[in-house]
Amino acid sequence: MNNFYCFTFCLRESGMIYILLVSVALAIICLFAYFLKRRHEFLLANQIFMIWIITSSILTMGCNMFHLIWVYLGIIIICVLLLGILKLLINLRHSNLIISSIEIISVLEEHFGVTIKILDIQRIRAYTHRGVIYLSIGLMERLEPDEIKAVVAHETYHLRKSPNKFISSILAMISFTFLRHSDEYYADRFAAEVSGASNLKNALRKLDIKDYSKRIEQLS
Amino acid sequence: MVKIERISLNKQGLTKFFSPNEARIMKVLWELSHSTSAEITRECKDLSLPCVAGTLDRLVKSGFARREIDQSENRVRYIYYPTGDRREIGVKISERIIESLIDTFGDATIDTLGKINGRRKNE
Numbered sequence: 001m002n003n004f005y006c007f008t009f010c011l012r013e014s015g016m017i018y019i020l021l022v023s024v025a026l027a028i029i030c031l032f033a034y035f036l037k038r039r040h041e042f043l044l045a046n047q048i049f050m051i052w053i054i055t056s057s058i059l060t061m062g063c064n065m066f067h068l069i070w071v072y073l074g075i076i077i078i079c080v081l082l083l084g085i086l087k088l089l090i091n092l093r094h095s096n097l098i099i100s101s102i103e104i105i106s107v108l109e110e111h112f113g114v115t116i117k118i119l120d121i122q123r124i125r126a127y128t129h130r131g132v133i134y135l136s137i138g139l140m141e142r143l144e145p146d147e148i149k150a151v152v153a154h155e156t157y158h159l160r161k162s163p164n165k166f167i168s169s170i171l172a173m174i175s176f177t178f179l180r181h182s183d184e185y186y187a188d189r190f191a192a193e194v195s196g197a198s199n200l201k202n203a204l205r206k207l208d209i210k211d212y213s214k215r216i217e218q219l220s
Numbered sequence: 221m222v223k224i225e226r227i228s229l230n231k232q233g234l235t236k237f238f239s240p241n242e243a244r245i246m247k248v249l250w251e252l253s254h255s256t257s258a259e260i261t262r263e264c265k266d267l268s269l270p271c272v273a274g275t276l277d278r279l280v281k282s283g284f285a286r287r288e289i290d291q292s293e294n295r296v297r298y299i300y301y302p303t304g305d306r307r308e309i310g311v312k313i314s315e316r317i318i319e320s321l322i323d324t325f326g327d328a329t330i331d332t333l334g335k336i337n338g339r340r341k342n343e
């Protein structure tokens with residue numbers, strides 16, 4: 001209890017309590033806005049408010065709890081290191097799987113203005129990483145050219161519009177909030193617009209993507 | 221080098237050294253000499269494409285099949301080949317097993333092989 005009294009006392013003394021209360025309110029508003037509008041900017045704002053609330057309350061307390069700053073800094077450093085190591089491992093795993101370019105892919109690269117790399121694996125994979133779209137041969141051999149185009153369109157949306165995964169995961173970890181929800185719905189809608197809804201639907205079905213029936217439903 | 225995941229001496233034919241799906245797919249590969257995952261799925265009607273693709277992947281990793289990337293007809297796909305005919309694969313599996321037996325039992329295995337060979341010559 002001592003700590004709790006000290007906590008509120010220090011905050012009141014410094015006049016920070018009002019600023020913090022406003023920040024908490026704003027963070028909650030951002031969270032609601034995010035759930036209503038599904039725009040990741042709101043989640044980003046919420047995470048920044050959370051980080052601000054945590055750091056400023058630690059800094060203003062000052063009553064023998066100063067070491068908390070170091071604990072929090074430690075958490076930040078560990079988060080960055082962990083995610084950095086993870087990213088490095090992913091990069092290393094990639095480097096020996098990529099094969100030289102393929103003709104039908106260069107047409108898509110030109111059409112969407114993106115770089116596409118081919119993974120020499122039988123498993124089904126399609127994702128973006130460091131501004132590059134990766135597709136596996138296992139995926140391409142199951143789809144018709146128009147369906148591959150739909151997949152590339154979907155990934156192009158992620159590349160252009162989706163927030164940086166690395167930064168958002170660090171922000172989520174150090175603000176003790178959650179990761180952004182992926183904007184699969186918007187990516188699907190974009191893909192349906194540029195390459196035809198039926199092509200995207202067929203691709204989702206053939207690849208047996210998780211929740212594909214729900215995603216197909218949302219498109220119609 | 222070929223990798224044998226398991227040996228089940230109580231099973232029949234190729235399934236002593238391969239899973240039932242692997243054995244069926246190896247037979248198709250020997251029959252057609254090369255094939256795509258879609259073609260094999262057509263041959264083995266009760267297997268799904270993901271199952272065939274996964275099994276082919278395992279056969280490549282264990283050294284019984286290899287694959288090349290084919291870009292004809294404006295599509296991309298793998299073409300799978302067996303790494304040897306039935307006899308050649310038989311030689312590879314025998315080598316692996318005998319080496320492993322010698323590794324464990326030494327002279328006992330070599331003597332036994334000599335005896336079996338002698339018996340076969342007499343027959």
Ligand SMILES: [Zn+2]
Nearest residue numbers: 154158184187
């Ligand atoms: Zn996506």
